[in-house]
Amino acid sequence: MIKLLIIMFGVSFAYASSGESVGALPDLTFTWVGFASLAIFIVGYYFVASEEKYHIDKAKPALLTGTFLFILVALYYAINGMDMNLVHTEVEHVILEIAEIFFFLFVAMTYIESMIHMGVFDSLKYKLVSKGYSYRKLFWATGFLAFFLSPVADNLTTALILSTVLITIERNKASFLVPGAINIVVAANAGGAWSPFGDITTLMAWAAGKAPFVDFLFLFPASIGGYFITAYLLSRFVPEDVPPFDASTEKKPEMMRGAKVVMALGVFTIVCAVLSHQVLHLPAMWGMLFGLSLLKLYAYRLKRVYNSDFNIFHSIAKIENNTLLFFFGILAAVGALYFVGWLALAAVVYDPSVLGPTWSNIGVGFLSAIVDNVPVMSAVLKANPEMGIDQWLLVTLTAGIGGSLISFGSAAGVGVMGKLPGIYTFSSHMKYSWTILIGYIVSIGIWYVQFEILGIY
Template structure:
């Protein structure tokens, strides 16, 4: 896989270097200097260790954070050695920190709410309600998939996939004819569901906060997202048995949601509302409304502590359980992509969007395949940094393809990586690729629906 990625990068560099640098840059083009070549090499090597985190048992945040910080420091060293304007480095780093902070704090609050709901047994209750119904494997396949599709726009696709894959392994621990299609179904549904919500996936959040579309613009992706998912799910369901799994309700303890859980769910919904209104109406960063919601949760947690005792609910315990490695991974990889942009590499990528090369539609479809090989976060960050001139229809297409394209390979999305860890030895790269053709069919179905809706009918803007 590394050879494929390196080959793609080298071919891209070779073809673009011969065609010039695109738009005029205020800062000097460093692509063919020692720092430009070194940073590209560092990025490729570092991302190899990110993709192979299971093989080397190294957390992906470590190489991402290392390359992100190192690349910018090398750029600063180059500027200092050559007497260039150091203010340019300072301003770019400051702008990048502001950009990352908006995403960082948005996810921080969202994760705090999710951990709080887990602590209050909300998801345990959901899991019990599902497995105690006496559904067949095939019906459970559909229920978990549809839940993943509609939960991920509110939560995030990784959390949704982890919760529902836990349901799968609770129902059945050995039958791969149910677990593998069921795991793929959840990953595809979570990624597709996250694609039509500004905060359902990190890629849509990045596009929304970058101003590539209003909140309602992303909702118009719903037909393409659910259409592609349903095509894959219908095909996959044919491989799932119709038997009823063995589950003795009498031996299972019925989970009870903690006092205040429903209020916390309500506060979570209001927090999302605050983020949307704050960003769309008040023109504040989306994270501002999220932090306001966190403040409300902290006040409410104080009331719960006074009423039920300090052990009932402690918001700092929820914060302590947040996956900080995920947040640090985003910081590192976005910093690395920012360095590639500052050096000049991403400016070259704009050329593929020219009609004489691939054009925006084909280029954006290819983004989906690239996000499966690499990861949708750095790919989407690269597209946003490159800043090709595109209309709303094309920005929605790249949001769709970057989101759902990660499902094509098991490690192409955070949801897929999470489920691989949850169903270790069952949901693997090999078992996923056995059914990958069904995802590919659904991917092209999503693109076809987008084309019909956006390019032929022209139905994609609330105004």
């Protein structure tokens, strides 16, 4: 709610459920297939990060890497006469993870494209711009909306919605779009860190029983403090002029008939996703697909009763399929690394004689930006190091907001890259990454004072 990775509650439980099988797997890290897998992953990720340099869509290297790695691992098992059922079982787990996140994102993006078609975002843009807000005020408005919407709607859905608003406000001014896009990504990830429903990492920790529901709310000061610092620094690069608007020539856009109902159905679909998992113990995407069925039925009613031209399949056709394929590839690639055994090595650093929990949890944030917060958090949960609630909340915070350090380090970032292709890229994000790093450090500092010094949690 696309590293997601995006987008989005269901994948965490697929990972959690795979813990038993992973524990029985042979460690292949220091075999030729282990080193080859790591090297292929690094090369593939290089081309993902160099999308702007080589003008190759990020989905291509991600999909090639993800599919090839499991083929390579399966080949190793076959050559050495190992139990092929282990490969089959693990691939099934990965397919489950990918399917849950894929369909979750599929529905979320369909709703967004439907609202675009019905003029919802054009209307919102008109209301914002017609008030005479400057680019800088619009920057702050979209950022705070993202921060407070993310805990309910989740970081990916929030980022997709507000990046759509951003691009309808301005399509060409990079000095506004790039900081604005980064602001939305950081706000969505920071806002999702203090709610079990806001980000996949918080949901994983909560589902594993590492902290009660209300304890996550204690991360609010660290989340908003770090975000505010980053947003303030970014805002200094946003122009203060006002978007061009002439009330005499600018026609007020009208939303299509039924647009408000579609918006209400979108909210209801999110509620269904939450209730689907929390109450009925079904994957979250089950509730999302139920919501999609309601949207299809409502589109049918609009056609029959009002002869509306709203067609749900036109919205589906406009979905960013390259973003979905990127997620498929990257989740498969990370799943292969986990299967081989590389991610399990991370648990060693939690030993007090190495780094200890605090520095290890801080490092999780940086690792989640490079690899993906889902398998990293899963590895930590499976290793289950001896830590108090304060440390489990720290790793939840760092894994959640650490993905903002790199554009494709979180579901929100990947989703926004798909919405602003050629504008919000890896290199444009890295130009301002120092502002995110400062905010990350501030968040950790606030956590330390609140949890370790004052003991407020």
